Amino acid sequence: MKLSELMPGETGVVTKVAGTGAIHRRLLAMGILPGTVIRVARLSPFGDPIEYEIRGVFISLRKSEADYVEIDRIIPLHMVPAGEKVRVMILDGGVNFIRNMGSIGISPGKIIEILSPCCPMRVRTALGEHYVGKGEAYRIYVR
Amino acid sequence: MLIALAGNPNTGKSSLFNAITGAHQHIGNWPGVTVEKKEGTITFEGKKITIVDLPGTYSLTAYSLEEVITRNFILEEEPDVVVDVIDATNLERNLYLLTELMELTDRIVIALNMFDEAKKKYKLDVKKMRELLGLPVIPTVAIKDKGIKDLLHACLHGYFKPKKLSYPEDVENRVEKLQRMMENLDLKNKRWHAIKLLENDSEVRKKFANLGRKDILHEAEHLRHEIEDIYGDDIETLIASFRYSFAHGLFHEVAEPLNVGGVTITDMIDHVVAHKIFGLPIFLVVMYLSFEFVFVVAAPFQDAIDLIFNGKTLASGQHINGLIDISYHWMASFMPNWASSFINYGMLRGLAAVLTFTPIIMFLFLILSILEDSGYLARVAFLMDKLMRKIGLEGRGIISLMLGFGCNVPAVMSTRALKNERERELSIALNPLIPCGARIQVFAFITAIFFKHNQALVMWSLILLSMGVVALLGYVYSKTIFKGKAEPFVMELPPYRVPSLKGIFIHMWEKSEGFLRKAGTIIVGAAGIIWLLAALPWGVQFGGENSYIGQIAHFLAPVGAPFGITPESIIALFFGFFAKEVVIDVFYVLYGTKEALFAAMTPLQAYSLLLFILFYTPCVATLATIYNETKSTKFVLFVILEGFALALFFSFLAYTIGSFLGVGG
Numbered sequence: 001m002k003l004s005e006l007m008p009g010e011t012g013v014v015t016k017v018a019g020t021g022a023i024h025r026r027l028l029a030m031g032i033l034p035g036t037v038i039r040v041a042r043l044s045p046f047g048d049p050i051e052y053e054i055r056g057v058f059i060s061l062r063k064s065e066a067d068y069v070e071i072d073r074i075i076p077l078h079m080v081p082a083g084e085k086v087r088v089m090i091l092d093g094g095v096n097f098i099r100n101m102g103s104i105g106i107s108p109g110k111i112i113e114i115l116s117p118c119c120p121m122r123v124r125t126a127l128g129e130h131y132v133g134k135g136e137a138y139r140i141y142v143r
Numbered sequence: 144m145l146i147a148l149a150g151n152p153n154t155g156k157s158s159l160f161n162a163i164t165g166a167h168q169h170i171g172n173w174p175g176v177t178v179e180k181k182e183g184t185i186t187f188e189g190k191k192i193t194i195v196d197l198p199g200t201y202s203l204t205a206y207s208l209e210e211v212i213t214r215n216f217i218l219e220e221e222p223d224v225v226v227d228v229i230d231a232t233n234l235e236r237n238l239y240l241l242t243e244l245m246e247l248t249d250r251i252v253i254a255l256n257m258f259d260e261a262k263k264k265y266k267l268d269v270k271k272m273r274e275l276l277g278l279p280v281i282p283t284v285a286i287k288d289k290g291i292k293d294l295l296h297a298c299l300h301g302y303f304k305p306k307k308l309s310y311p312e313d314v315e316n317r318v319e320k321l322q323r324m325m326e327n328l329d330l331k332n333k334r335w336h337a338i339k340l341l342e343n344d345s346e347v348r349k350k351f352a353n354l355g356r357k358d359i360l361h362e363a364e365h366l367r368h369e370i371e372d373i374y375g376d377d378i379e380t381l382i383a384s385f386r387y388s389f390a391h392g393l394f395h396e397v398a399e400p401l402n403v404g405g406v407t408i409t410d411m412i413d414h415v416v417a418h419k420i421f422g423l424p425i426f427l428v429v430m431y432l433s434f435e436f437v438f439v440v441a442a443p444f445q446d447a448i449d450l451i452f453n454g455k456t457l458a459s460g461q462h463i464n465g466l467i468d469i470s471y472h473w474m475a476s477f478m479p480n481w482a483s484s485f486i487n488y489g490m491l492r493g494l495a496a497v498l499t500f501t502p503i504i505m506f507l508f509l510i511l512s513i514l515e516d517s518g519y520l521a522r523v524a525f526l527m528d529k530l531m532r533k534i535g536l537e538g539r540g541i542i543s544l545m546l547g548f549g550c551n552v553p554a555v556m557s558t559r560a561l562k563n564e565r566e567r568e569l570s571i572a573l574n575p576l577i578p579c580g581a582r583i584q585v586f587a588f589i590t591a592i593f594f595k596h597n598q599a600l601v602m603w604s605l606i607l608l609s610m611g612v613v614a615l616l617g618y619v620y621s622k623t624i625f626k627g628k629a630e631p632f633v634m635e636l637p638p639y640r641v642p643s644l645k646g647i648f649i650h651m652w653e654k655s656e657g658f659l660r661k662a663g664t665i666i667v668g669a670a671g672i673i674w675l676l677a678a679l680p681w682g683v684q685f686g687g688e689n690s691y692i693g694q695i696a697h698f699l700a701p702v703g704a705p706f707g708i709t710p711e712s713i714i715a716l717f718f719g720f721f722a723k724e725v726v727i728d729v730f731y732v733l734y735g736t737k738e739a740l741f742a743a744m745t746p747l748q749a750y751s752l753l754l755f756i757l758f759y760t761p762c763v764a765t766l767a768t769i770y771n772e773t774k775s776t777k778f779v780l781f782v783i784l785e786g787f788a789l790a791l792f793f794s795f796l797a798y799t800i801g802s803f804l805g806v807g808g
């Protein structure tokens with residue numbers, strides 16, 4: 001789906017940045033790249049432009065510009081209620097974070113089950129039951 | 144020694160520049176363009192250092208003027224050190240530009256600015272960052288003058304052994320292949336050129352075409368397609384991804400986020416200020432308060448300057464001498480009367496007029512700096528974008544248009560906030576059509592005499608008409624003469640910050656000084672010319688029937704007739720060109736009393752005159768400022784013609800329809 005179709009509060013992961021020339025390059029320079037996590041912060045009074053949060057920065061994009069960005073909708077783990085089974089999509093962190101999460105069975109593509117809600121969260125992975133803290137749950141994105 | 148400051152917008156680069164150079168700075172334009180160039184010279188450890196502030200950029204592509212200026216400066220002027228000013232609170236995105244800078248030069252010092260704020264957001268390991276980059280990394284807090292000495296010290300004695308970003312092997316091979324083809328060329332930094340060629344950079348491609356090296360261009364294109372095939376995406380996305388993964392990796396090596404998932408103060412403020420519904424009313428209140436502040440606070444200063452120079456005529460008709468009168472009498476004691484009159488009532492009065500503008504300009508830029516430096520201006524752009532885009536401007540365009548209701552001079556100066564050249568010009572072309580405070584004063588004076596019972600209605604009709612014309616012309620211009628290619632409006636909404644006083648005062652001083660020096664000369668000159676027209680031939684009543692102005696008015700009388708405009712009004716309009724409020728004085732001089740003025744025109748003629756005053760040429764000060772901002776005589780002529788065309792059209796229309804219907808006659 002297109003980035004412009006995402007609703008306020010929702011999160012997506014970029015799959016493709018289309019367009020050509022200046023607009024294409026500017027989107028890329030702002031860090032909107034395949035794999036980037038992007039959240040809709042709010043709409044302006046006329047619904048256009050839209051404010052997004054990307055890599056901890058707030059950016060305003062016109063709808064016509066957000067149309068160039070293809071995304072998949074994802075959910076930060078802390079927002080998932082207990083009882084749901086979800087697939088891990090993205091770990092938004094450095095090498096250590098990815099390694100630590102991998103050691104308890106949380107890595108992209110893996111299915112996990114939420115036992116108790118955030119935070120700390122109790123989850124069941126292929127490697128057993130584990131606790132996930134707030135600092136971690138906010139950086140794990142699932143679908 | 145030459146140091147260049149580079150960095151993203153909103154990183155405090157200007158504050159850092161101010162902190163380093165203090166008052167020793169010079170502001171001009173980059174050659175051939177209106178992008179501002181700031182330079183300063185200081186002495187540090189006995190060495191003379193020139194510091195150049197490069198435009199703020201997010202990357203170094205060939206798509207924007209600022210980016211081309213930045214990279215060409217580094218490539219061609221070869222500064223001894225490039226300081227990359229990084230917003231430490233926004234490290235990852237800022238490191239992207241660093242990856243590009245590192246491809247251009249080895250001699251980079253990193254200023255980790257706003258380090259105090261960043262420490263609240265992450266645990267930062269500066270030492271590790273130094274090691275990983277092989278470059279000096281200096282924490283700074285520019286608005287508190289912290290870290291400046293360390294930064295300069297690093298520029299002089301730093302150790303530069305950069306560990307560069309290397310691309311995946313399939314890309315590196317191809318970069319090297321292109322580099323080898325450039326062996327015989329006299330080019331600085333071949334690696335950078337090779338990467339840019341792979342990236343399909345239009346400027347660099349042009350360079351090679353001019354060198355007659357089609358073979359390299361062909362090879363680059365071939366290699367580019369190979370890379371795109373291997374990775375299955377376009378080259379721009381790929382190169383940006385490689386650079387970002389370097390930035391991302393480095394960021395996570397040196398920064399450990401604290402307080403994940405917390406809500407920031409900025410987000411809380413924006414929850415109200417940038418709100419879908421509350422945002423607009425809050426903006427209007429902010430504008431209203433800013434406006435009140437500027438014009439209410441500036442007014443006594445303006446009155447004082449006026450009183451000191453021009454004195455005051457009391458209701459009893461007695462005149463208290465001002466400096467100009469005193470100087471006139473003094474000079475008249477040793478030179479002919481006409482010469483003293485020319486110097487004092489011509490030139491010196493012009494100078495006084497220039498000075499009365501300065502309080503508005505100073506206070507206005509005080510407010511504008513606060514709005515900009517605090518981060519609110521970016522929210523205005525966000526809130527108003529959709530609305531203003533209809534008339535071809537981005538959201539920030541609303542500010543200069545609204546300021547026009549106060550005074551067109553600072554309003555035109557404020558268009559600098561618009562980054563897009565085309566939008567700036569459009570905004571300048573529309574601005575004089577907004578009735579300034581002086582014109583509104585004239586409207587109030589005339590409507591009070593002619594439209595006692597529906598003064599407010601007539602006033603509003605003029606103001607709404609001007610807004611309608613601005614909207615319509617903005618729409619038409621943006622589709623025709625000011626048409627431009629769509630430029631990206633990807634804008635950062637920076638965190639709210641308390642602006643630094645130093646930055647605000649430097650900005651205020653720059654603007655006022657620039658106005659006094661540049662526009663001032665033109666205004667004083669024009670005042671002299673108007674004096675000559677009103678005073679010659681020698682011996683006539685000043686501005687009277689027999690003066691050149693009177694003669695011109697007489698000559699133009701038949702032209703004024705179809706609009707119901709009297710010869711006396713033409714004289715008043717002439718003086719109004721100098722400063723709009725003078726129209727009132729001229730009417731007093733020519734008619735003596737309000738009753739006589741009321742008897743001289745029908746209400747319809749008065750309305751036609753009001754429409755004429757609304758649009759006809761902007762005052763000399765505004766034109767001088769427009770010239771100053773555009774450096775184009777053609778543009779100034781365009782604005783004058785535009786004004787006259789609208790003035791003639793609307794007065795003719797009103798007078799003809801009015802006469803036909805028999806109203807107001």
